[in-house]
Amino acid sequence: MKNKKWLPLGIACIVVGVFIVINFIPSGKYDPFDGIEPDIQVCDINSERSGMVYGDSKMDLGDKGFFASVGSRRYDDNRNEWDAYQLSVQFRYEYSGRKYARDFFIRWVDKKDMPNGLWEKPIEEFASYDEATRTVTFMIGKNNYVCQLPEKIILPPQ
Secondary structure: OOOHHHHHHHHHHHHHHHHHHHHHOOOOOOOOOOOOOOEEOOOOOOOOOOEEEEEEEEEEEOOOOEEEEEEEEEEOOOOOOEEEEEEEEEEEEEEOOEEEEEEEEEEEEEHHHOOOOHHHOOHHHOEEEEOOOOEEEEEEOOEEEEEEOOOOOOOOOO
16 A cells, blocks of 8 residues: 555545535525424315415515415316415525525415405405514404414525
8 A cells, every 4th residue: 555645635535525515515404494393284175176376465574584475276167266265474585596485384264264355455454464573463354363483594505
């Protein structure tokens, strides 16, 4: 073994490489909410049919990247009627030049539980955000749907 003098340098390069991979290359398991589980309700309203959310209206929630969103869920059955209303809070971020949004809170309200004409109003008329407590409240008829945003947000590695 003539090149024993290069062995420590080779080992050092491997250690540095492993350190870089562990600490600087994204693992694919980015968790912006720092371990807090999102509060997602699965829609079981007419779940035998697939549906799409239409009429999205959004409201920014402070300056951390969160926004509230509402929209009606319509089905592909040529009725042109909506069956449910989605209330959501999402976190918006950018990674590698692409924009993403992660769900943090979702609730579904059946059409029969919606006050007449409410879904046509701007979100600001029935949703509010208290920045001091980080609380989002959707006021739908007699029901309030409440979401508290996490204290800490972890931004993705760039």
